[in-house]
Amino acid sequence: MNTLVLSPAERAQAAASLARFVDSYEESLSARPILPDVDRDTLAKLLAEPFPAEGVGVEGFFADLRDRIVPNSTTVAHPRFLAYVQGPPNGIAPYADAITAVLNQNCNFWQLSPAASVVERSVVDWLAGLFGLGPDAGGILTNGGSGATKDAITTALADRRPDFRERGLQSGAPPLVLYTSEEAHRCVDKAAATLGLGLDHVRHIPTDDAFRLRVDLLADAIAADRAAGLEPFCVVATAGTVTSGSIDPIGPIADLCAREDLWLHVDGAYGALFVLADSARETFAPLSRADSIALDPHKMLFTPLEAGALVVKDAGKLRAAFAFSSSYLTVAEDELMLDFMDYGPQLSRSFKALKVWAALRTFGVDTFRAAAERCLRLAARLGERVAAEPGLTLLNPVALTAVCVRLDGRRDEEYPALLAQLADEGTALLGPARLHGQTAIRACVANYRTTEADIDLIGDRLAALAEA
Ligand SMILES: Cc1ncc(COP(=O)(O)O)c(C=O)c1O
Structure with a gap:
């Protein structure tokens, strides 16, 4: 190939191959191994082989996918992929991502992406509206929840120290x-470490027996730090902790933050979008008091990676933290558009908003409400089963969709092998967990393909393994 344009025949071939792949993948999902039997020789060869001077062409590329990439890929969309917090991508995703690639909008300033700027604005406004953040709210789509939390802490720093941009932490x-x-989640530590706060200046407050931050101990820690001449500036509460799904007492934490003049960021990467479920809406009402919230469309809106979001009560503060002017990036302002480069650390940015917008438009918000509700119901079902089973111990109240299980008679050292066995035999991919010093197996239902039968199969198998 001496051109980077496909001929009409090649385009037709690529489109047909893609359509065939999407169809056969969808139809074979449940029968695929959740974890691939990795062919190390194939992957070692892939690593070692030089790129060809003459291309392999469209057919060759699709053959590579079929023979080398797909068989060595994890089946994240399998109905019993219940490890970590990751759902399968929704059905419109491959098409939305293809259009994103064709348009290749640069969502840095509006002139390079006018429609994309408005689409991102509409998605962010909708997300902020879910939490009632008020008329001045705004935000930005990020590459994930970790990035959103880091940007929130950056905003809190800039808000606390007006000279932060000039003097950083060296003032x-x-x-x-x-x-x-x-x-x-460890993203909080990672943000503090990489922003230069230092882990010595992060307090990890103990939790109660439902794994929620203890507000009394938080108040004590703040008082002790003030007495020692330090300056408290931010609390990161969690709405859906990664291991147990616990929701920190956001209302009382917000009261304390108001009294102490602290920025309240809520890490809702896992949990916040359960606000969509009717049964959980009230639980999330106190999030309206947060200064900022991180959430992840690539989790409970089932968009493909990567799509996180940061929403901020006062969008001006986000802009104050991130806007820089430069002569080579100046465009006239337009009240309809936003220059998203001024709301986060990136300059060149992909049109991430399209896949979120496409999903909401294609399926409608009620479909996502129902999916969130269903995940909650399935997790509750597993929790009830575990609690009722003599050989199993449920380690957490099932606040959202994480279920942490201890198998009676099993030693801590046995858990990695048990997880591997469950995956190898095709029962499910579950994850490891440790809660208040106890080792557990964790199922996290963030998967719209999971059925009651899947949950019951997992319950049966865990019970059998405990007896064994
Ligand atoms: C509570 C919580 N915070 C942050 C993250 C990190 O999100 P991301 O992987 O999108 O960076 C996760 C991921 O599961 C999480 O559960």
């Missing part, structure tokens, strides 16, 4: 301290 003012719980 000589008292060291800043951030508070979160011992059950918080």
Whole structure:
């Protein structure tokens, strides 16, 4: 090939191959191994082989996919893929992503992406509206929940120290301290470490017996730090902790933050979009008091990776943290459009919003409400089964969709092998967990393809393994 344009015949071939692949993948999902039997020789050869001077062409590329890539890929969309917090992509996703690639809008400033700017705005406004963040709210789509939390902490730093941009953490003012719980996701530590706060200035507050941050101990820690001459500035609460799905007491934490003048960020990467479920809506009502919320469309809106989001009560503060002017990137303002480069760390940005917008438009919001509700119901079903089974111990109240199970008579060292066995035999891919010092197997239902029969199969198998 001496051109980068496909001929009409090649385009037809590529489209037909893609359509065949999408169809056969969809139809074979349940029968595929959840974890591939990785062919190390094939992958080692792939790593070692030089790229061809003369291309393999469209047919060759699809043959590579069929023979080398797909058989060595994890079946994330399998109905019993219940490890971590990752759902299968929704049905319009492959087509939306293809259009994103064709249009290749750069969502940095509006002139390069006018419609995309408005689409992203509409998605962000809808997300912020789910939590009642108010008329000044805004935000941005990110590459995930970790990035959203890092950007939120950056915003909190800039808000606390007006000279943060110039002097960073070197201003000589008292060291800043951030508070979160011992059950918080490691993205909080990672953000603090990479932003230069230092892990010594992150307090991991103990949790109660339902794995929720203890507000009394948070108040004590803040008082102790103030007495020691340090400067508390931010609390990261979690709405859906990664291991147990617990929801920190956001209302009382918001009261404390208001009294102490602290930024309240809520890490809702796993849990916040369960606000869509009627049965959970009230639980999430206190999130309206947050200064910022991280959430993940690539989890409970089932968009393909990557699509996270940060929504902020006062969008001006996000802009104050991230907007930089430069002569080579100046466009006239337009009240309809936003220059998203001013709301986050990236300059070149993909049209991530299209896949979120496409899903909401194609399936309608009620479909996502029903999917969230269904995941909650299935997790409750598994939780009830585990609680009722003599050989199993449920380690967490099932607040959302994470179910942590201990198998009676099994030693901690046996758990990795048990997880491998469950995956190898095709029962399910479940994840490891540790809660208040106890090792467990964790199922996390974030999968719209999972059925009651899948849940019961997992329950039966766990019970049998406990007896064994
Ligand atoms: C509570 C919580 N926070 C943050 C993250 C990280 O999100 P991401 O993988 O989108 O960066 C996760 C991922 O599961 C999570 O459960």
